[in-house]
Amino acid sequence: MEGTRHKLIDLLFQNQDSYISGQELSDQLNISRSAIWKHMNELKKAGYEIEAVTNRGYRIVNLPTVLSEDAIRWGLETDWLGHHLHYYPSVTSTQNIAHDLARDKASHGTVVMAGEQTKGKGRMKRYWDSKQNAGLWFSTVLRPKSLEPKNATQITLVAAVALAKVMSNYSIPVRIKWPNDLFIGERKLSGILTEMQAEQDQIDYIILGIGINVNHDKNDFDQSIVNQATSLKIYAEEQINLNDLFKSVAKEFELQYERFIEQGFKPIKSEWESYAYKMGEWLKVRAQGEWNAKLVGIHEDGALKVIDENGQEHLLYSAEILW
Ligand code: BT5
Structure with a gap:
C-alpha cells in the first residue's frame, strides 16, 4: 500500500507540468482505476491539492503544509540526506530514535522527523520546547568516516552555517551564537544538538539534532521561554511550509557537509564568522x-x-x- 502510494506520488511528481491519465497510472502501478481513485482521495485527505481533468488526467497542484513522509519525499533534492526518512506525529525525542536506528546500522543520512516532541532535548540535559506541527524537529544519522572524534563538534558549526544560509535565502536576518544557536535579534530561533558515538579514534556515528521554531505564535511557546524565543512566522508575519523548509535545509546542509568533508573546516570558519552574533563586541x-x-x-x-x-x-x- 505504502509502496504504491510512493510510486504514485513519484509519477505525479514526474508529470507535474502536464497531466497523467488514470489509465497510464493504472498500467504503471498495476492496480485498477478505482484503486487509483481511492489513492487520490487519500492524498487529498493528507492535504495534497490534486486537479483531475476529464480526458487529460491528474496533476498535483499543491503540497500539504503539514509534515508527512510523502510530502517531504516529494521534490527532495539531495543525494543522500533524508533518502531514508522516518516521520512520527509524536515522539519523546527524535534523538533517542535516531540513536536506536544508528545502533541498528541505519545508513548515513537517515532522518528521524517528528510532528512534536514530548521530551525534546537541549544540551546538558536542558529541555527543548517542540510544539506540535509548529516547527521542524529532526535528527540525522551521520557516519563521517574520515573525521576524527576530536573534530566532531565542528559538525554543529557546519549545520549552523547551513541554517544561516537557508534563513538568509528566506530574507531572515539570523546570527549564529556560538556554538549552536541561531538568533533573530535577541531571541532564539533554532538550536542544534550534536551527539557522538565513538570508539578510540574512530567515530561510529553522530546524531545531529536540529530544532527550528517555524509557525509559532508568541503564545505557543512555553512560559519559561516566551520572552527569549521567536519563530519564523513571528518575524516574517506569514505561515511557512514546513515540508519546503525541510527540503531547503536538507539540501544546504548536504552541500556544506560535503564541502567540510572534502575541504576541511577552513571555508566553513570564515562563513561562520560572517554570521557570528556580537562579533567584535x-x-x-x-x-x-x-x-x-x-x-x-x-x-x-x-x-x-x-x-x-x-x-x-x-x-x-x-x-x-x-x-
Ligand atoms: C539547544 O540546546 O539549543 C539544542 C536544541 C536541539 C533540539 C533538537 S529538535 C530535534 C532533536 N531532538 C531533540 O530532542 N533535540 C534536537 P541548548 O543550547 O542547551 O538550549 C536549550 C535552551 O534553549 C533551554 O534551556 C531553553 O532556555 C531554550 N529553549 C528551549 N526550547 C526552545 C525553543 N523551542 N526555542 C527557543 N529556545 C528554546
Missing part, C-alpha cells in the same frame, strides 16, 4: 567562572576565540555566552 562568558570577553572569531578547530580585559587571548572549547 564585549560580552559575558561562562567558562570556569563568569568574565567579560571580546568575541574575536573562531579558531581553525572551531573553538571560540576571545580576549579578556587584560588583552589576553583565550580559546574556549566549552563555554556559554551570556549577555
